Amino acid sequence: MAAPDGFLAILDVGHGNCAVLRDRRGVVVIDAGPGSSLLEFLTEHKITNVDVILLSHADKDHIGGVAQLLASKTVTIGRVCLNTDSAKGSDLWDDLLYELGQAENRKELKFDVSLVRDDSGQFDQGDVHIEILGPSKYLAGRGPGSTDRQGRALTSNSLSAVIRLKLNGTPIALLPGDVDEVGLDDLLSNGLEAKAPLLVYPHHGGRAGGDHKEFIEKICRAFAPSTVVFSVARGRPKHPLPTVIELLRQNIKLVRIVCTQLTEHCASRIPATIPKHLANVFAQGRETRSCCGGTIVITFDDPNNLFPNRALHRTFINSEAPTGLCR
Numbered sequence: 001m002a003a004p005d006g007f008l009a010i011l012d013v014g015h016g017n018c019a020v021l022r023d024r025r026g027v028v029v030i031d032a033g034p035g036s037s038l039l040e041f042l043t044e045h046k047i048t049n050v051d052v053i054l055l056s057h058a059d060k061d062h063i064g065g066v067a068q069l070l071a072s073k074t075v076t077i078g079r080v081c082l083n084t085d086s087a088k089g090s091d092l093w094d095d096l097l098y099e100l101g102q103a104e105n106r107k108e109l110k111f112d113v114s115l116v117r118d119d120s121g122q123f124d125q126g127d128v129h130i131e132i133l134g135p136s137k138y139l140a141g142r143g144p145g146s147t148d149r150q151g152r153a154l155t156s157n158s159l160s161a162v163i164r165l166k167l168n169g170t171p172i173a174l175l176p177g178d179v180d181e182v183g184l185d186d187l188l189s190n191g192l193e194a195k196a197p198l199l200v201y202p203h204h205g206g207r208a209g210g211d212h213k214e215f216i217e218k219i220c221r222a223f224a225p226s227t228v229v230f231s232v233a234r235g236r237p238k239h240p241l242p243t244v245i246e247l248l249r250q251n252i253k254l255v256r257i258v259c260t261q262l263t264e265h266c267a268s269r270i271p272a273t274i275p276k277h278l279a280n281v282f283a284q285g286r287e288t289r290s291c292c293g294g295t296i297v298i299t300f301d302d303p304n305n306l307f308p309n310r311a312l313h314r315t316f317i318n319s320e321a322p323t324g325l326c327r
Contacts, residue, residue: 006127006300008165008173010200012260012283012291013037014233016061017200019175021165023126023300026051026078030163030175032065039068039075041282041295048075052123054115054130055082056161056177058093067092070099077103079110081119083135083159087145115161116140117190127168127300133194134162134179134187148182157208158182164196171196172303174223178202181210184218198298198306199225204232205240213247220251227256227306234261234270234290245325256310257326258293261285266292266321275320277312292321 011018013033020041021028027050032038042050055063063082069075080100085093104111120131135158142148144156160177174196179187180203187194199219202208208215228248232239242265248255260283262270270289278286283294297307317324 008128008298008300009041009281010173010229010231010260010296011037011041012285012293012295013065013231014261014284015204015231015236015239016064016233017056017175017177017204017231018062018065019173019200020047021125021128021130022047023124023128026125028123028125028130029053029065031056031062031177032069034061034064036065036068037282037284038065039072042069042075044282049078050075051078051125053077053080054123054161054163055080056115056163056175057083057156057159058085058088058090059156059178060090060092062177063096064092067096067099070103077109079112079123081112081115081123083115083140083161084113085144085156085159087143088156114140128172129166129169131164131166132161133164133192134183135159136186136190139183139186148186152182154182155180157203158186160202162187162194164194167300167303170303172298173198173200174225175200176202176223178208180208181215181218184215184222188218188222194222195224197225198227198229199223200229200231201240201244203239204236205230205244206238207241212243216244216247217251220248225252225255227258228252229293229296230257230259232259232261232263234263234285234288237264239263240265240325242325258296258308258313259326260293260295261290262292262321263325266317266324266326268323271320275316277308277316279307292317
């Protein structure tokens with residue numbers, strides 16, 4: 001399956017998050033992964049202009065791909081939006097902010113240091129409405145390194161932008177960055193409706209702080225997904241945690257679990273040949289035969305049709321993942 005003109009692709013970038021939305025009037029990137037995967041995907045699809053990049057938070061596995069785009073000189077960027085994070089001390093974060101500021105000074109792009117709930121609708125490029133469900137202005141104003149009104153510490157994860165995509169008024173996907181319990185409570189306290197059939201699970205299926213069981217129960221009630229995607233890398237055994245999968249299954253009957261790569265939880269060995277069930281688009285783990293779901297694609301001509309095909313993916317799991325968490 002090759003991605004058609006209108007699609008949402010949740011990229012296999014290894015350990016990281018990146019999604020590409022191609023709509024009628026332009027392209028939106030939501031998080032950029034840790035390395036060159038985003039650039040490789042865009043090159044494959046002959047995409048030379050990204051209208052908007054939304055960065056959920058400052059972690060390197062969500063922002064590194066932007067630096068790759070800036071350095072490539074082959075892709076132009078219209079606008080980059082993120083929330084400030086004075087607590088993030090990484091060189092990558094500082095370098096990215098500097099380069100974005102310099103690019104705006106040269107009038108090469110627009111650079112915004114705010115991505116909050118009131119920004120919903122500002123980034124639409126056609127039929128897909130982009131909602132920013134969190135953080136609130138209050139939480140963003142407090143910032144990482146401070147506390148919320150209950151005295152709980154705010155981290156980069158607490159300020160993760162929670163983004164929902166709706167096609168012609170119907171939710172299709174929810175991308176919550178690495179939102180933690182504090183950020184989730186902030187969203188829920190405002191009474192927002194946040195359901196979506198597909199959820200990219202925060203923290204790659206690791207712990208999110210606070211009460212682990214309660215956090216997953218809140219996630220399931222608030223978002224009510226029928227498909228949960230884990231953007232993970234082989235070689236990172238903590239992602240996803242088996243307890244996360246178990247608790248998801250306890251809270252959502254018949255939930256479909258899709259991991260981008262085949263973790264050691266599920267198979268001690270990688271397949272001998274490249275799997276045939278994968279969508280015919282870039283996936284970081286393809287050449288090393290590390291993919292499980294690979295890059296996940298939703299097409300706008302039939303948003304209920306998710307690639308990889310469920311039956312073919314299940315056949316692969318039954319054959320190559322003898323201890324698969326999703327079995």
